[in-house]
Amino acid sequence: MHETKSTCCYCGTGCGVLIEHDGSRIAGVRGDPAHPANFGRLCSKGATLHLTAGRQGRLLHPELRTSREAERRRLGWDAALDHAARRFASIIQAHGPDAVAFYVSGQLLTEDYYVFNKLARALVGTNNIDSNSRLCMSSAVAAYTQTLGADAPPCSYEDLGLADCLLVAGSNTAWAHPVLFRRIEDARRANPDMKLIVVDPRRTDTAASADLHLAILPGTDVTLYGALLHVLLWEDLIDRDFIRAHTEGFDGVRDAVRELTPAAAASVCGVPAEDIVTAARWFGSAKAALSLWCQGLNQSTHGTANGAALIHLHLATGQIGRAGCGPFSLTGQPNAMGGRETGSMATLLPGHRSPANPAHREELARYWNVPSLPEAPGRTAVELFEALRTGRIKAVWIACT
Incomplete structure (x- = not known):
């Protein structure tokens, strides 16, 4: 038997796995003890990865159907690639390049993302x-960009073991990122004084393990974080030197939360005012405060505002840019962040550049050795599939989703 290193393709933790095989058949998987994400641990999903690689129920050859009513027929690889290339080329020739589209996924490797882009x-x-990261992470992207200037989460898993206060919002980490939750448990055992605050309308397994569970009413996240900031200001738990040196617009944020007292927020959020005060004090007095959030904040009509309001807590207290602290958005897929970094979204270019910026397009065109890059805005995921429905997009290449 041989072992080949790979990465689990399920959740956003990105656990390292060792695939056991004989060169033609996968016999099993185990956690990679040397991998910095999981150090050999796997959850039940990762431990059964090899069961998805059996021949039963998997396509082993290209298949083609010439109409929706037709049966699929087996095709050779060369013939399949030639057919796809001809169809794309004919549509582009007849209707222009914006008549085709690419819909990719957080399951892709970073290099694959880059090539598709x-x-x-x-x-x-x-x-x-x-x-498909558009459907779960675009609000986090916008929140980071609006508050920090770039979509670049300033944290790593190592910070979990260095934090004194951990705020988990909109994430049942125990179920959605099980191995990461084991690291949280390790950190709490190593530091019994570490405070865990969970913000979630539901009493999940993650919430049940918290020192303080803020079971807010759905949709009241921004009000809660505004009230936390109010307490931080009122009790002078902010970092004035950091604010002065590294932020802009603080006076406006302060004015926005001036009347948002814990009592006022309690009536909106449905949690006790004293719990809001406790959470703010724990966060503001911690040597290092780290926040984790996921789709409970992101997938909302005001997801960007949710993320920005949480990030404001870090900027106001200087809980960013140091070991053990910062705003850390968790992804649903193992390489959603890789797609953002390679610019594989309609609103991005590689390296956190923007297709709306002429200088960015010119820079990348030189690097790719092409005369120019397209200027017309691309269609985001929902717009893309609406354009498919109406016939404005004639062909779409879907990868790993």
Whole structure:
């Protein structure tokens, strides 16, 4: 038997796995003890990865059907690739490059993401490339960009073991990121004084393990974080030197939460005012405060505001840019962040650049050795599939989703 290193393709933790195989058949998997995400641990999903690799129920060859009513027929690889290339080329020739699109996924490797992006923009000439990460992470992207200037989470898993206060919001980490939750448990055992605050309308397993569970009413996140900031200001738990040196617009934020007292927020959020005060004091007095959030904040009509309001707590207290602290958004897929970094979304270019910025397009065109990159805005995921429905997009290449 041989072992090959790989990465679990399920949740956003990105656990390292060792695949046991004989060169043609996968016999099993185990956690990679040397991997910095999981150090050998696997959850039940990761431990059964090998069961998804059996031949039963899997496509082993390309299949083609010429109409929706037709049966699929087996095709050779060369014939399949030639057919796909001809159909894309004919549509582009007849209707222009924006008549085709690429819909990719957080399951892709970073290198694959990059190649798809280059194919769409440099060869085909369209910004119609978007990821299913749009449906879960775009609000976090916008929150980071609005508050920090770039979509670049300033934290790592190592910070879990260095934090004195951990705020988990909109995430049942115990179920959604099980191995990461084991690291939280390790950190609490190593530091019994560490405070765990969970913000979630439901009493999940994660919430049940918290020192303080703020079971707010759905949709009241911004009010809660505004009240926490109010307490931090009122009790002078902010970092004035950090605010002065590294932030802008603080006076406006302060004015916005001036009347948002714990009592006022309690009537909106449905949690006791004294619990809001306790959470603010724990967060503001911690040597290092770290926050984790996931889809409970992101997938909302005001998801960007949720994320920005949480990040404001870190900026007001200087709980950012140091070991053990910072705002840390968890992804639902193992490489949603890789897609954002490679620019594989309609509103992004590689390296956190923007297709709306002429200088960014020119810089990347030089790097890719093409005359120019497309200027017309690309369609985001929902827009893309609406354009498919109406016939404005004639063909879509879907990868790993």
